[in-house]
Amino acid sequence: MFDSLQEKLTKTLRNVQGKGKLSERNMEETLKEIRVALLESDVNYKVVKDFLEKIRQESIGQDVLNAVEPGQLLVKIVHDEIVKLLGDEDNTLHFKESGLSSIMIVGLQGTGKTTQAAKLANLLKKQGRKPLLVAADIIRPAAIEQLQTLGKQIDVEVYSEGIGVPVITQVANSVKYAEEKGYDTLLIDTAGRLQIDEELMQELKDIKDLIHPDEILLTVDAMTGQDIVNVAQTFNELLDVTGLILTKFDGDAKGGAALSVKAVTGVPIKFAGVGEKISDLETFHPDRLAQRILGMGDIVSFVEKAQEEIDMRKAEEMANHLMEGKFTMNDLLSSIEQSRKLGPLSSIMKMMPGMGDMARAINDSDADEELKKIKAIIQSMTPEEREDPSIMRSSHKRRIAKGSGTRVEDVNKLCNQYDKMKKLFKNMSSMQSLFRM
Ligand SMILES: Nc1nc2c(ncn2[C@@H]2O[C@H](COP(=O)(O)OP(=O)(O)O)[C@@H](O)[C@H]2O)c(=O)[nH]1
Ligand SMILES: [Mg+2]
Known part of the structure; x- marks a missing residue:
């Protein structure tokens, strides 16, 4: 992920770092190169425009051209703006003080909902919570089995009544079951579609209205292109998503589209999925990613x-x-x-x-x-x-x-x-x- 973006930005910024002085022309050239690097890496064009405008304003505000180390100051400005772009606000999960909390995992088909549901269950268990996974993708028996297999691996129970009973009934029953058994967190693995689909959205809304989840997490596949920005926007408009999980962050995609989703939707990125294994889920750290993108290593x-x-x-x-x-x-x-x-x-x-x-x-x-x-x-x-x-x-x-x-x-x-x-x-x-x- 971000290989080519990293390569280009590092090169551009390395060029200015050694310089004792920056001219307006150097500055303009640098900004232009940053712009090209971002666009070529699939960062959304509106996001790029805003981003560059902010760098320009900060550079004027901090008087980069007259600074002692103009290149390094510019790198710092770019770094700080990338951090802001990726979100420097609260990205922790929120639970109820007592009683049963719930998390809905939503997203298109194949974006990694079921996998992240299990990864998250595992993480919460390590943090001392008692999660119950709920199979709310009941269109195919295989989808339920997939969750059950993962549940076994991490020793977390999976609630399911099979494919015959309506989803909404199963979710309602899972709440009762969780309360009886003393679970404190429901993790609901919902169904997906290849595209946004009215029927699916209605189903998700019904589940939301029934359980009022504490968190609705949207899985965003970092391997897909620009389109994910629109998809995320639609999910957010219809469901008020509380957090993003960027999945397949281990892939070799350009990654810029994933970087844009937070800026466009305003929804914080809470986790990154970095592989297929249960342990491959990381809490998202904007500053660390910014440094990696700028070739400063992680x-x-x-x-x-x-x-x-x-x-x-x-x-x-x-x-x-x-x-x-x-x-x-x-x-x-x-x-x-x-x-x-x-x-x-x-x-x-x-x-x-x-x-x-x-x-x-x-x-x-x-x-x-x-x-x-x-x-x-x-x-x-x-x-x-x-x-x-x-x-x-x-x-x-x-x-x-x-x-x-x-x-x-x-x-x-x-x-x-x-x-x-x-x-x-x-x-x-x-x-x-x-x-x-
Ligand atoms: N490389 C990689 N693969 C992932 C990640 N998360 C999920 N996958 C894979 O993506 C595919 C779809 O995942 P799944 O959880 O079934 O998606 P769902 O349809 O949204 O439930 C599976 O083959 C997963 O193993 C990730 O973070 N990295
Ligand atoms: Mg699934």
């Missing part, structure tokens, strides 16, 4: 993911080093060792600042070989060389190549990569202090 998500799966102490050490702009060969080695525990390298690298390009170039099985080589090279260095590779002369490199069974070219290549990474981290840490993260 260091916080990276460290969080790392915390779940790898040695905490090492992860903290590494994060601190990265934040301070320090980065040694030892960090590189330990990140390689740890990252093997996290899954495919390319997906990890995408979260790291400035590594989008490298991530795209990686073939995960070749990467394994490459990593073994890098590891061997670093292990053949002395502790001093690992701390500061710039002390290495040709004779040292020959020794290292021999010791690791590689060629001097390989050692040089690694040193170049290391230099690049170190520079990126350094830029990033000055950027982070600018954002007072």
